[in-house]
Amino acid sequence: MIGRIRGTLVEKTPGQVLVECAGLGYEVDIPYTTFFHLPDAGSEIVLHTHFVVREDAQSLFGFAARLDRDLFRLLIKVNGVGPRLAVGILSGLEAGQFIRCVESKDINALVKLPGIGKKTAERLLIEMTDRISQLEGQVELAATGPVSAADQPESRRVAADPKEEAEAALIALGYKPQEAAKAISRVSGPGMNSEGLIRLALKSMIPAG
Template sequence: MIASLSGLVLVKTPNAVIVDVGGVGYEAFVSGRTYDALPETGHACFLHVQTVVREDAIHLFGFHTKEEKDLFLLLITVSGIGPRLAQTILSGIGVDELCRAITGKDLSRLTALPGIGKKTAQRICVDLAEKVGGLGGFPADAGGARPQPAPAGEADAMSDAVSALVNLGYPQATAWQALRAVEQQLGEGAAPLKVEELLRQALRFLAAR
């Protein structure tokens, strides 16, 4: 089983990366957030890896941090969540925020993620609320106080902006990448933005690529 890859980035896309390790190219599927953290092609990188074996294929899933990999492994234990959906979830939300949403049972934030309906969100909370402690930058025992979830309006605005970009013909992974870039550029200033402004900022980012 391959547990990590260390080598040169040969090819990278929002969904996968090929890493040259001693002359052998290994393809690993990655979340949008791991993609954002990867260096440019030709530069050295390190990925934590989970090998997923199926009857017809062996797939590698790569992660920038061990915490992201650990959360991926927890997500795929939930009924109805496979490896691809787990990485889609991790593309749409950071480890810290996902852990807060799970422990806080913030269903509105979870259902704003692509592919997650209310029943799946409920299963995630029930199955993982007591398992994500220690991940995401907050302690396993927070003295009984639950972290406050992000306001539902912010999550809805991001989800609606993604949907709008998809309707304009952009791939979902590209849409999330653009909106994460807007978040990084504006910092806390991105939180109060409405869908129209998020969309305008994301389109500006995409036009400048």
Template sequence: MIGRLQGFIIEKQAPELLIDVHGVGYEVQAPLSTFAVLGKLGDPVTLYTHLAIREDAHQLYGFSDKSQRSLFRTLIKVSGVGPKLGLAILSGMDVSAFARCVHQEDISGLTKLPGVGKKTAERLIVEMRDRLIEWQAPAPLWAAVEQNEQAGKNQLLQEAEGALVALGYKPQDASKMLMKVADTCTSAEDMIRQALRNTLGGA
């Protein structure tokens, strides 16, 4: 198995590359996301590769980093997704964006990719969800930010609810009052003040 190539770019015309490695020219197919970070002809290059062996040909696929190659290898295990569609997916969407679409079940986002229709998008979501977990890709920044923001919001809600209960409101009533104002307030004090204003104003 050829896992990596390190050499010089002889030819490049998407999706095909010709890489000179110590005098041997390797024909490689790569996604546009890899082409985007390549240098000019004659420049050094390092590609992480996947070798696909068929009866009629041995084809090398090259990627600028290991995460792209890992996703490609996972994609081609999905029913109906071959190397050609795998390259198309990686050409139209980076690894983090694809993982986000799968986890959020974003069919419309996936169908924007060339060659991906609704049925294929649904199959990708169903089959890739667990495989992405096994792949253990690092959580994208957006997920960490959303998680931290939600944790902070929950803490503020708990503080505000405790204060309203101390004022004599039932827990379920306090919760309902706060949910109406939570999205527009940035502190527990603001939540309490706005919740009381709404309630007293409506009395």
């Protein structure tokens, strides 16, 4: 099991990073909540990871904080929730936000997430209620800071077309093209990069409880 990786951030895109460690380049799938905290390429980062092995694929998932990773591990134990859906949940909601949704039985916030229908939301509330207690003592450690070992600032990378990149990222997350375009148009402003657009669009579609 690969539980933690520390190395140089070579490339980053919404949903995935390439981290070089001891001469090897690891492709790591990440939720958007981790992507927002990434430093500039070339910086050293630390990710808490979970390695998934299947007959047809091997995937490494990375998270800004241990709480995110541990919550991911609890989510994939829920009936009908696989790694990709779990990443989608943690892309739309910070770990602390999701925990509050479970504790307050806020089904409305969950059904706004792509891929989450009412039945899945109800199952999440039922099955995660008892499991959340396993995270006791970690809630305050939610991913609210950068994952750079050197406290680097958030990236200011400017995409050739930030709006198109942001829309593509939301579509990849599971939102319909019309929903993605509408959300980006609603929050877009002069000089905004794709990271800022994605962050604001997600907040507008899934307001914090």
